[in-house]
Amino acid sequence: MRRVIIMLLPVFAAVLLQPALNAQDVKRKLTYNEYMKAVTEKLPELKRNRLQVLKAENNLKSADSSSDINITAGGSYSSSDEYSSMQYGHTNRVTGYSLNAGVSKRFTATGTTLEAGVEHDFRNTESFGNSHYPSVYLQFSQSVLKNSFGVVDRYAVNNATMQLEIEKLKQAESDKTTLNYYKKLYFSWIETAARIELMKESVGYASAIEADTARKYRSGLVPEEDLLNARAAVSQYKISYEELLSVMAGIEAELAVLFEAGTAPESEELDARYGEVSAAGYGEIPFSGTRSAAIYRLARSRLEYTKGVGENRLLPQLDITGRYTRKAMDSEFPGSWSGLDDSDYYIGFTASYPLWNTGESGALKETELAIDEINTEYDVSENSYRKEVEKLKKSRDSVSRMIKLAEERIRLLQSRYDSVSRKYRQGNYQIQQVIDALRDITEEKTRLIRYKNTLIQYHIDYTDLTS
Known part of the structure; x- marks a missing residue:
């Protein structure tokens, strides 16, 4: 059992x-x-x-904004009494307006800025009547030392x-x-x-x-x-x-x-x-x-790249600039634009450099420490x-x-x-x-x-x- x-x-x-x-x-x-x-x-x-x-x-999309095409436009009106240099105490009433429009673009591959535009100034005086001053222009700015060939301009995109x-x-x-x-x-x-x-x-x-x-x-x-x-x-x-x-x-x-x-x-x-x-x-x-x-x-590669850009930021800012203008003058608006036969041009440079440059120096040192840390x-x-x-x-x-x-x-x-x-x-x-x-x-x-x-x-x- x-x-x-x-x-x-x-x-x-x-x-x-x-x-x-x-x-x-x-x-x-x-x-x-x-x-x-x-x-x-x-x-x-x-x-x-x-x-x-x-x-x-x-x-990344935001970082590429520096290469966007920018369109600008403006206008103004003025009226004033101008003193005559020929007759003491005599004034001429001067009225006028100014209009302008332009387009510019920054080329980050080279550090170059190009701008093209049109301007139209009008003046009316008691002595000379109406005067129209139309013009078109093309100007540029090229970084040479700091941001040479767009080193700094490209940083935002490359870093992103x-x-x-x-x-x-x-x-x-x-x-x-x-x-x-x-x-x-x-x-x-x-x-x-x-x-x-x-x-x-x-x-x-x-x-x-x-x-x-x-x-x-x-x-x-x-x-x-x-x-x-x-x-x-x-x-x-x-x-x-x-x-x-x-x-x-x-x-x-x-x-x-x-x-x-x-x-x-x-x-x-x-x-x-x-x-x-x-x-x-x-x-x-x-x-x-x-x-x-x-x-x-x-x-680490990103930090080393940042270091290289930081070293470039320590250089003086030196830009070569230039502008070429075609212009004309006429008493009538249509006639003023019939031929822009006169021209102006200039070429020059601007330079700046902050003494000691502590901000950029500190940023570069921080990047070097970050490389050691990583x-x-x-x-x-x-x-x-x-x-x-x-x-x-x-x-x-x-x-x-x-x-x-x-x-x-x-x-x-x-x-x-x-x-x-x-x-x-x-x-x-x-x-x-x-x-x-x-x-x-x-x-x-x-x-x-x-x-x-x-x-x-x-x-x-x-x-x-x-x-």
Whole structure:
């Protein structure tokens, strides 16, 4: 009779577990690819990361404003009494207006500014009547020392271009780190679900043992201590089960913004991914080949470029300027524009230089310090990278060995459980030994699930670190 009861323990456990298993079956299973697709599309953190790139693109457009074509126009009217130089105390009433329009453009490739325009002045005096003065002109300004060939003019655009490239790399890096968190969360989701199922089985088996022990106790076949031990084992499994449900509730709450209720991970994904990562290994990837190093290099190049422009800013401002004008004069408006036969021109230079130039000198020194700082940060990051890579490799090897040991121990514990159960049926062992054997095998199976997930987590971290 005792043997029959022990053989029926799995049946009792299955009966106890059936409602929970049915509830699990109605959940929509989510594969890893479906999960990551939804995360990528819905996660607000990724949208926030993209905003930084959009800002950098807008800054680039704004930086190019120095090469915009500028259109200017103006006009004025005047009326005054002018004293005559020929007759003392005599004045002439003078009225007139002035109109002008022009277009200018800065060529950042050469540091040249060109401007072309038209002007029309009109004067009316009591002595001479109407006079019209039309003219057209073309003028230029060319920087020679400071901003020679547009060194300073091009800085805003080139700096914004490099910053945009940096932001694109930063976005990719931030997206990767964010997504890797959710990759790991998916497998932790599976681990927790698997441990819950395992604990359900343990609760069922322990409850069946408790029921058998209670029957024996009522028949006077076992002492009260055995019954209390069986009940304590059930209570402990139920506590562990509730703890796991709490962990699962936390995971589901975190994913509630991305997935509807009633969604569960595909349990087979954990073993499938474990098989992939256990065979993959960790390749030798130097820090210089990572995206983090590329960000450092771009940032350093940007600072070195800024330094070169800063050195140019320390030079004196020397501009060569010139203007050529075609003009005419006539008493009638149409006639004045019939031929612009007269011409004026000039060419010259302007120069300026602030003594000591403390502002630009301070900015240049700050840039040099920033270059030293980023070089130091690169070295620090490279050392941290090497240590982290080595740590992950050793941790992976250690967990791989523990998985093999856990699998072997589960086989041994299963044999021990079968032996203890058989001897219990023969009356040679107490119920506590059966409970202990069940507890040990449950703990080792739980440990194996955790080890497999840990190995997957290490692989994700390594991929994140080295990409």
